[in-house]
Amino acid sequence: MKDLLAEIWESIRRNKLRTALTGFAVAWGIFMLIVLLGAGNGLMNAFNQQGEQFASNTMVVYGGVTSQPANGYEAGRYIQLNNNDISITQSALFSENVDEVGATMYSGPYVLVLNGRHVSTYLVGCYPNMKNMNKIELICGRFINPLDMQMERKSLVLSASHASQLLNGGEDYESLLGKSVSFGGNSWMVVGVYKTDKSAQRVEEYVPMPTLQVLTNELNRVGQINFSFHGLATEEDNNQFEARYRAAINKAHKAAPDDQSSIWIWNRFTQNMQMNKGTSILRKALWVLGILTLIGGIVGVSNIMLITVKERTREFGVRKAIGASPWEIMKLILAESVSITAFFGYVGMFLGMVACEVMKMTVGQSSVEFFGESIRLFVNPTVGLDVAIGVTIVLVIAGTLAGLSPAMKAAKIRPIQALNET
């Protein structure tokens, strides 16, 4: 082994420039592979983080505008969701798949006053299921409960960021529970405070939807209907369910049953499915791209090894004449090829990982404003240990492949021909 390494080192030492140039091609290939995979991971992590804000097996339904005339109405009619639509969703028609049904409506802005301090905010009228739908975490107190709904209580769940503006110095969130907040001439009771993320979305307060309908005097207005579901495993199942659901709601609003724009259905489950499909395609594409770049490097190494074999024909002939077996000769070339590939590959991998860290510290920290929400485009754009191991395997295979044809050529050298060469 030591002797083999000495032989390789000797050969590389004699061809420094040539080795460095081809080595660069390999290093570049691996560098690109790592950086591409890192960037891809960053994108996917950002996607996933975005998706994690919501429960995944849920649908959200919004009112839309009709696209077909139906039942004596022209196309282009605005469809407003109402309490009846909630009932339809809860009905036996869909109970096989639908679990918990809820709805929301927005209203505002209002100025909340407490402790003589005030903040301006929007209210979200919602059902108790909102807590699970949007993965709301309470710091203290409770969320809207069925009793709030039933009795149309003036209960209020404050956001932490607004709560902190209403706090007296030295007091904690807990002290707000049970206090009354006034706005619009009404007095509401704080029942809970929920956690808000600094980078996250616009901040709002939650109240029971029936209470908000009364307050705004819009007893039959519903902004969105949302529900969790089960038993819809495939995209096909989901599409069928959505079509059935759409037909039922459309019928209630006297729109054509197959009108696609009368209501909008946002299915987070199929959306995730598509996103996962997308990310796996992206990941594969990145590997293919990286490997193509790497193949350039391999061809380079293969070429340099071919030149080496040609130059060393006579030497190999001598070695054979004094007893080297074909395998001994092949070993020389293969080991040299794998060494060059692996060494420069690791250099490339190291530099690629450094580049990923730089990405992490720069674009990985920044976020863009998108419809009022700040979104991070890159989250932790680095590669893991699994990739490092994968790359090692790829490098050894690549080096072997690169050396294979030159090595076989070297092994086939007939000593007598080699020795006759001048």
Place this chain on the structure above:
Amino acid sequence: MLIELHNIHKTYDNGQPLHVLKGIDLGIEQGEFVSIMGASGSGKSTLLNILGILDNYDEGEYWLDGKLIKNLSEKEAAHYRNQMIGFVFQSFNLINFKTAVENVELPLYYQGFGRKKRNELAMRYLEHFGLAEWATHYPNELSGGQKQRVAIARALITNPRILLADEPTGALDSKTSVEVMNLLTDLNRTEKVTIIVVTHESGVANCTDKIIHIKDGIIGETTMNEQHKASVFGTSTIMK
């Protein structure tokens, strides 16, 4: 018999077939010191390469130490070359990026010897040939005679049954040629190495005990030369 050739034929076919060896019959005993002479192109090197298992033959049989050398795989051929045969070339064929001692070691490497043992043995051979102080020099720092002595050391280090030399003095001046031939003679006398030398210098042939003449691809006359009086130029010189 160490070497037995029966009706060996060899034809080169590079577009036009060239029948070089046309039925060679030859026997060489253990410990003989033989030279092969003949005109240029008569097939001397071809014959020696077949003896050294560097080349194959088309017809006949070649027995080496009781083994039939025919249709060997490259691996087997390499093994026999390594174990039984030492080869010395006219143009030395040293590996020029290896030092003298590294060159001499190489056959032992292919026998699987460790680094230390190889080095020890190689140094002993170099010392024996008066080359100890040149051990760490590269071939291009050595004279022709020194190079040929290194090559002979390399050929002998595995203790081969036969030493084959194709015009070993071809690239040397007459004084150095005498030195090299004396060295071969000495090896034959004291170590009992079987030596076959191809040459077209009668002075070189005169150093050997038996001169085999090859003509038109077959063995012509064989001269016994125990008295070493075959050279027209005298017994102890090699005319160039």
